[in-house]
Amino acid sequence: MSVIVTDTGFSPDDWPEQVVLFEEMDDHGLNGLTAVDLSGDMAPEGLDALAGRASHIRILIPGFADGRGFTLAKQLRRMGFSGRLRAAGPLIADQYAMARRSGFDEIEIPSALAERQPESDWLARADWQAVHYQRRLQA
Numbered sequence: 001m002s003v004i005v006t007d008t009g010f011s012p013d014d015w016p017e018q019v020v021l022f023e024e025m026d027d028h029g030l031n032g033l034t035a036v037d038l039s040g041d042m043a044p045e046g047l048d049a050l051a052g053r054a055s056h057i058r059i060l061i062p063g064f065a066d067g068r069g070f071t072l073a074k075q076l077r078r079m080g081f082s083g084r085l086r087a088a089g090p091l092i093a094d095q096y097a098m099a100r101r102s103g104f105d106e107i108e109i110p111s112a113l114a115e116r117q118p119e120s121d122w123l124a125r126a127d128w129q130a131v132h133y134q135r136r137l138q139a
Helices: 022-028 047-049 068-078 093-102 112-115 120-123 133-138
Strands: 003-005 010-011 019-021 035-039 056-060 086-088 106-110
Touching: 003 112, 010 120, 019 022, 022 035, 035 047, 047 068, 056 068, 068 086, 068 093, 093 120, 106 112
Parallel strands: 019 035, 035 056, 056 086, 086 106
Antiparallel strands: 003 010, 003 106
């Protein structure tokens, strides 16, 4: 079971049930496509076609030390993807602000991780727009 983390804390999971792996999209066709899972280590080529077709994209991040999923999220947003973007994997609360700044709307974490890092740990980082050192340097 997973726990969904948003700016308001732990939230119920309302992700579409029918999810297609990016590698299997051609087998399922692209008509009516809503939710797609991407591997966090995939190359960004081919994402431009996806950005306009899916309404929900989940990037599967294999470990908290792997930042490639954050790069994919940023690239999808730059390509014009405006749907829901979810990071899924063993991320830690300290990464929440960076995940939001990269373009993710929410994070899906394993329930065991949510027990070790309760909702209060995540809420302490929910004001991710307030402390942004790059923005202060640009001023």
